């Protein structure tokens with residue numbers, strides 16, 4: 431069973447009389463980590479939400495051809511949402527929904543708390559964590575039930591170097607363990623560090639999709655070259 435492929439056909443989203451996304455046609459399949467790049471306001475968040483199935487299209491279609499879409503995919507929002515409970519309770523929540531046994535929950539919580547270096551904070555209210563710690567907790571909560579597919583919206587924006595490196599390591603480990611990841615970033619250096627393949631979105635439209643070496647070093651589109659040079663795209 432797989433949630434993939436997910437296919438968009440001429441997908442459009444309108445808000446306030448404007449098309450903010452689309453028309454976009456693409457297929458999300460395969461393995462690895464896809465980086466979605468583009469200027470502020472290009473529509474990256476909207477595209478991720480469309481792929482996850484939490485934004486209604488104004489036109490076109492999104493087909494989740496796989497099975498069991500909800501259980502096997504997760505979304506990490508740009509501003510991490512943590513429950514007003516302890517760190518341990520935040521990690522336990524998705525496992526309870528999956529009806530995992532108490533023993534299995536305890537083992538996974540210990541494992542993930544160690545991976546995000548919060549093992550000494552398990553009883554602390556999540557609301558008191560720093561921004562970087564909250565983001566790590568939100569990612570761990572998404573990953574703890576071994577989803578097949580995870581979307582992350584700018585997972586390290588506004589974080590310090592150390593938190594960024596820790597989160598990048600988490601994402602690489604999840605990718606290497608077989609989780610399909612799609613994440614947005616406008617940090618080109620981060621894209622180079624993480625991507626197996628990359629998409630450029632400008633003005634609500636996909637301008638290029640390519641394997642990372644090609645995207646970053648030999649892009650086909652002049653617009654991608656301009657974006658990577660640091661030009662302002664409109």
Ligand SMILES: Nc1ncnc2c1ncn2[C@@H]1O[C@H](COP(=O)(O)OP(=O)(O)OP(=O)(O)O)[C@@H](O)[C@H]1O
Pocket residue numbers: 445446450468469470471472473474475476477616
């Ligand atoms: N509910 C809404 N009503 C009107 N405009 C909206 C709404 N939601 C988003 N937009 C606009 O749609 C465009 C795309 O938004 P989106 O958040 O998807 O872009 P983004 O690429 O993720 O941006 P950023 O990099 O700044 O997070 C933006 O210009 C935004 O202002």
